[in-house]
Amino acid sequence: xxxxxxxxxxxxxxxxxxxxxxxxxxxxxxxxxxxxxxxxxxxxxxxxxxxxxxxxxxxxxxxxxxxxxxxxxxxxxxxxxxxxxxxxxxxxxxxxxxxxxxxxxxxxxxxxxxxxxxxxxxxxxxxxxxxxxxxxxxxxxxxxxxxxxxxxxxxxxxxxxxxxxxxxxxxxxxxxxxxxxxxxxxxxxxxxxxxxxxxxxxxxxxxxxxxxxxxxxxxxxxxxxxxxxxxxxxxxxxxxxxxxxxxxxxxxxxxxxxxxxxxxxxxxxxxxxxxxxxxxxxxxxxxxxxxxxxxxxxxxxxxxxxxxxxxxxxxxxxxxxxxxxxxxxxxxxxxxxxxxxxxxxxxxxxxxxxxxxxxxxxxxxxxxxxxxxxxxxxxxxxx
Amino acid sequence: xxxxxxxxxxxxxxxxxxxxxxxxxxxxxxxxxxxxxxxxxxxxxxxxxxxxxxxxxxxxxxxxxxxxxxxxxxxxxxxxxxxxxxxxxxxxxxxxxxxxxxxxxxxxxxxxxxxxxxxxxxxxxxxxxxxxxxxxxxxxxxxxxxxxxxxxxxxxxxxxxxxxxxxxxxxxxxxxxxxxxxxxxxxxxxxxxxxxxxxxxxxxxxxxxxxxxxxxxxxxxxxxxxxxxxxxxxxxxxxxxxxxxxxxxxxxxxxxxxxxxxxxxxxxxxxxxxxxxxxxxxxxxxxxxxxxxxxxxxxxxxxxxxxxxxxxxxxxxxxxxxxxxxxxxxxxxxxxxxxxxxxxxxxxxxxxxxxxxxxxxxxxxxxx
Numbered sequence: 001x002x003x004x005x006x007x008x009x010x011x012x013x014x015x016x017x018x019x020x021x022x023x024x025x026x027x028x029x030x031x032x033x034x035x036x037x038x039x040x041x042x043x044x045x046x047x048x049x050x051x052x053x054x055x056x057x058x059x060x061x062x063x064x065x066x067x068x069x070x071x072x073x074x075x076x077x078x079x080x081x082x083x084x085x086x087x088x089x090x091x092x093x094x095x096x097x098x099x100x101x102x103x104x105x106x107x108x109x110x111x112x113x114x115x116x117x118x119x120x121x122x123x124x125x126x127x128x129x130x131x132x133x134x135x136x137x138x139x140x141x142x143x144x145x146x147x148x149x150x151x152x153x154x155x156x157x158x159x160x161x162x163x164x165x166x167x168x169x170x171x172x173x174x175x176x177x178x179x180x181x182x183x184x185x186x187x188x189x190x191x192x193x194x195x196x197x198x199x200x201x202x203x204x205x206x207x208x209x210x211x212x213x214x215x216x217x218x219x220x221x222x223x224x225x226x227x228x229x230x231x232x233x234x235x236x237x238x239x240x241x242x243x244x245x246x247x248x249x250x251x252x253x254x255x256x257x258x259x260x261x262x263x264x265x266x267x268x269x270x271x272x273x274x275x276x277x278x279x280x281x282x283x284x285x286x287x288x289x290x291x292x293x294x295x296x297x298x299x300x301x302x303x304x305x306x307x308x309x310x311x312x313x314x315x316x317x318x319x320x321x322x323x324x325x326x327x328x329x330x331x332x333x334x335x336x337x338x339x340x341x342x343x344x345x346x347x348x349x350x351x352x353x354x355x356x357x358x359x360x361x362x363x364x365x366x367x368x369x370x371x372x373x374x375x376x377x378x379x380x381x382x383x
Numbered sequence: 384x385x386x387x388x389x390x391x392x393x394x395x396x397x398x399x400x401x402x403x404x405x406x407x408x409x410x411x412x413x414x415x416x417x418x419x420x421x422x423x424x425x426x427x428x429x430x431x432x433x434x435x436x437x438x439x440x441x442x443x444x445x446x447x448x449x450x451x452x453x454x455x456x457x458x459x460x461x462x463x464x465x466x467x468x469x470x471x472x473x474x475x476x477x478x479x480x481x482x483x484x485x486x487x488x489x490x491x492x493x494x495x496x497x498x499x500x501x502x503x504x505x506x507x508x509x510x511x512x513x514x515x516x517x518x519x520x521x522x523x524x525x526x527x528x529x530x531x532x533x534x535x536x537x538x539x540x541x542x543x544x545x546x547x548x549x550x551x552x553x554x555x556x557x558x559x560x561x562x563x564x565x566x567x568x569x570x571x572x573x574x575x576x577x578x579x580x581x582x583x584x585x586x587x588x589x590x591x592x593x594x595x596x597x598x599x600x601x602x603x604x605x606x607x608x609x610x611x612x613x614x615x616x617x618x619x620x621x622x623x624x625x626x627x628x629x630x631x632x633x634x635x636x637x638x639x640x641x642x643x644x645x646x647x648x649x650x651x652x653x654x655x656x657x658x659x660x661x662x663x664x665x666x667x668x669x670x671x672x673x674x675x676x677x678x679x680x681x682x683x684x685x686x687x688x689x690x691x692x693x694x695x696x697x698x699x700x701x702x703x704x705x706x707x708x709x710x711x712x713x714x715x716x717x718x719x720x721x722x723x724x725x726x727x728x729x730x731x732x733x734x735x736x737x738x739x740x741x742x743x744x745x746x747x748x749x750x751x
Contacts, residue, residue, distance in 0.1 A: 306506035309459050313414070313507055379505040 001315045003361050006149050007201075007354030008178060008294060009319055014355075016251050017244040020045075022204060026238035032237050033228065042239045049246025056249040057195065058186035059212050065232045066242050069209040070177040070198030074101035076211050076233070077173040077194040078144055079218030082109055085141035085171075091115040092143045093135045093170075095127050097336040099151075101196075102144050102175050113137075125154035125285030125338045133164045143172045147179035147195075149225035151334040151350055152285035153294025155183065162191035171217060177201055177209075181252040182260065182291040193217040199241065203355070204248035208241035220350075263353050264292035266362050270351060271295050273366040280374050284348055285338055293353040298340070302376045303349045310372045317364055319350050388412040389511045389557065390504035392496060393451065393458070395443030400450040401486050401572045401577045402559045406513060407454045408575070414507050415451040415458040416446055418500060420467040420491070421590040426602040446579050453578065461503050463495055470494040472475035472590065473604070479600055482658040483733025484636040486544065486701075487588055493547040501555060518542045519561035519742075520553050523685070529553035530685045531744040536564040543701045546737045546747030547682050584658030597634040616661025618645055621654060621670055632661045638671060638729030654730070678736045678748030681717045685743050689719060695738040695745055697721050699730055705739050719748060 004012070013021075013277060030038030049062065054061040069075045077268035094106055096118045106116045117135045123128045125206055134145060135352070143165050148155050158174055165172035179185055181202040187195045194217060201206035213232070225234025271283055277282050280300040299307070304320040311318050331345035340348070351365070391403040393415045406413045409530035423440055441733045444460055451458030471490045478485035496514065504512045517534030520540050529550050534540040548556070560568055565584075572580035627645045629635065634642070639653040643665060652671050655664040683689070689712045696705035706727055713721040721736055730750060737747035 303506070306460060306503055309461070309503070310506050310508070312459075313457060359740075375508075376506055379502060 002317065003365065004356065005353060005361075005365060006317045006319050007352065008153075008352035010200045010206065011203045011354055012356065013205055013218040013244070017204045017248040020247040021240045021244035024093060024243045028239065028243075030239075032239055033226070038200050038259060039128045042237075045246075046237055046239050049203065049242045049244075049249070050311055052246040053197075053210060054248040056185070056253045057180070057197070058188050059217070060186040062230070063212050063215060065208040065211045065213060065229045066237060066245075067196075067211055067233055068207055068238070069200070070175070070196055071101040071104075071209075071211045072202075073196030073198070073211040074099070074144075074173075074175055074177075075105045076219065076222050077196055078102055078105040078142065079109065079222050081142045081171045081173060081194065081217070082114055083220040083222075084218035087139065088113075091117070091137045092142045092144065093117045093119065093140060095119045095121055095146070095147055095156075095335045097121050097125065098144065098146055099150055099175055100145070101177070102173075104143070121154075121337060123160040123285075123339050124289070125149055125152040125334075126289060127156050127161075129157050129160040129164060132161050133168075136164075136170065140168065143170055144175065145172070145178075147185070148176075148182065148291045148294075149334060150178045150205070151284075151294075151332060152296045153178070153182075153290035153293065153352075154337070155179070155289045158190050158192065163364060165193075166191055178291060178294075180196060181248075181256065184256065187212050187214075187284070190339075194219070199245035199248065202248045202252055205241050207239055207381055208245045210245070236350050241264045251303075259355060260292045260297045263357070266357055266359060267293060267295050267353050269359070270353075270362045271297065273363075274369055276326045277366065277370045279383055281373070284340065286333060295351045295353075296335075296348060297351070298344050298348040299373050299376075300344065300347055302373055304346055304349055306376055307349060307372055310376065311368055314368045314372065318365075318370050319352075320348065386412065387511070388414050388507065388509045389513050390414050390416055390500070390507055390509035391456075392512065393417050393447040394515070394585070395446035395450075395579065395582075395586055396515065397572050397577070397579050397582050398517075398560055398568060400447070400515075400577050401565045401568050401575070402513050402515045403450065403456065404454050404577055405571065406576045407456060407561050413454075413456045414504075414509055415447065415456050416500070416503060416507070417447045417458075417460045418467075418495065419444070419460055419464060420495065421463045423590075423592075423751055426599070426606055429477055429620065431602045446582070449578055450634070453576070453670075459507075463499050466499050467491070467495055476600055476603055478733050479596065479633045480658060481733075482632065482656045484731045486735055487590075488544045489735055492545055497548055497556065499541075499554040501552065511557055513557040513559055515560055516541045516545065516558045517560055517565075518545055518558050520556060520558055526685065528685060528687070531655055532561070533739070533742040534561045535743070539565050542739075542744050543735060543737050543747075546735060546744060548684065549682070550684075553684070562605060596681075597631060600633055614661060618643060618663045618665055621664060621666040623647065629663055632656050632658050632663060635663050637731040651725070668728070671728045673723075673730040674726040675720060675722045676730050676736070677713060677723060677751045678719045679717065679751050680751045681719050681746055681747035681748035685740070685745050688744075693745075695740060697723065697728060697737065699750065700734055704726070705737075709746075710738060717748070 028041040030042040031044040050061040050064050110116050119131045142342050145156050161171055167269045171193045174192045177198045180197045193214045195212040198212050219289040228234055284296040308320055331342045335345035389411055393399045403415055471487045475485045475487045517539040519532040521530050523530050533542050616632050617625050618627045618629050619625050635653045635656050637653055649667050651665045654666045654670050693710045695710050697708040700706040706723050708721050708723045713720050733749050734750050735747050736750050738745040
């Protein structure tokens, strides 16, 4: 028995996406740039996928650039927007709880002489839009804020930030990787300029992502080659992956409302049961403003890494935080970013639910967590 | 009891891989754990994956994971970098700066491999842990104590680094290779088809590649933001004559012969280092000999305490052949005076003195 509660790390591929992908690999295998029918068939699949994804996030299909994933989309947005801006003295505003896909390119821009402001967030894991306004400088060229946080699930006030950015004439990039498919996303209503998404968080395969680029937003390319994706992203398109992304987007659009409600109820039941049964435990970040599937909890005196292993051996896949930062020496920058002391950050676990999870599975997880915490607290001499 | 899993500390080398495979072959339930202890890409200039001292390289984790997959056991990498730095690296650096020659492997055994690792094993539901150490453990009925014995392969014996193990630690540890010689272990690894069967042995101190202690210390102190204390000083003879100067007192260890930069007729050795005066005292081979010294923080294994003088063989370096000596109780608890029958070369503060009764480890302590 192995039960999966780590959907913010990645998701299983939905049957619809898998079927689409297989048919692309087997039949529509042409190069989408080719003139012949094979190429046209591939191109049709890709453009159908573009329309489906555009429909899910409320944009025109022509505004979407397919990439190799969320990290490439984030790099393209951050590096591309800043490098396209005129003038040497430039400034970027972001937050301390961003994903490395944004923090990494920001760090690189710093090395290249760009100033970067990393705004703090409150203990609830939410950014005060007023801080964005106060951080603006005449030379600010980009604001990059995530829609939903990967570790906490907390949702940032993007519409408010977008108004501030628009008024200041500054480009706004939103990392929407953890929001897509979990909460309704309408990039035009939100008023963002750039929005990055990833397929494998949406029950589609790894290795595919996309960047929404509002018409008129200047971004410089970060890679050079062919004229694919309207000259914005060179390289033969990953048609099977893109087609699967499209199928997953169509499925998500269909079930988002009902699934959000169902998963939120399971997540809340999980938290309530754990809070009731486990002393010295609690929820990190806001319980109100977050994605419906994500729960981040601390268990004082318990080593999160040990707990992850103990739960895995009992058949439950959970995580201590971002999959990318597991095994790192420093505690999560998100958890310390909301003011948690290092010890409590190290005693924190992330449960991220998804479509396959049921009430029975949640009951079993609660039982396993209660037993594992009790066991670990009994043997632990290091808090 | 046999149904409870055993946690094997898998380094990715041939020894611990063979341990895991042997236990699986015996029908035991095994969980593989690799301890991530040090980030080799952390200090500038130490990022290369050299052929020796490959601790915690990505290649080692790859190898351990591959063996675990091959023998079909659950496998995890656990991160003890924070504990390793606090309990092993920092004392190692402090010891060097204080003019001692530390043995980080012993600290690592005491505080990481047989402490944090035991906790992680507990977390995974394992009561026992197994490692690839060349040493033996047995329970002695008459004394009611767990004993630590030299590995059968004397050239590989690792008891010198294990003298700090406590009775509760020994009670939960298994050393399946203690009765085997290294060639036999390789042969076993080959016969079980392990991918690491031909892998080179690891060398020296795992986090210091190629024995470059001084460069490691400099890089670590620089990263820590510790202002470099002046370390240059004089090289003097035992009679006080100044023979020359040196670039850093922490670059010298008792018994060292190379790198003195002083030319005299007879071979010169470091006799003592003093971090306060930054003076390095050198002399001839005869001046390196010492007949007695004190050991502090002694841990007893096969006996509960030293109540009366006792005969033993005492080893003062890993490569030292244990020499006959008398152990004399000192006034302070956990302190012992060692009196060799014949004076020994290079009794070095900071190194361990381990006391043997034949193959049995009586205990050991740190040379003052």
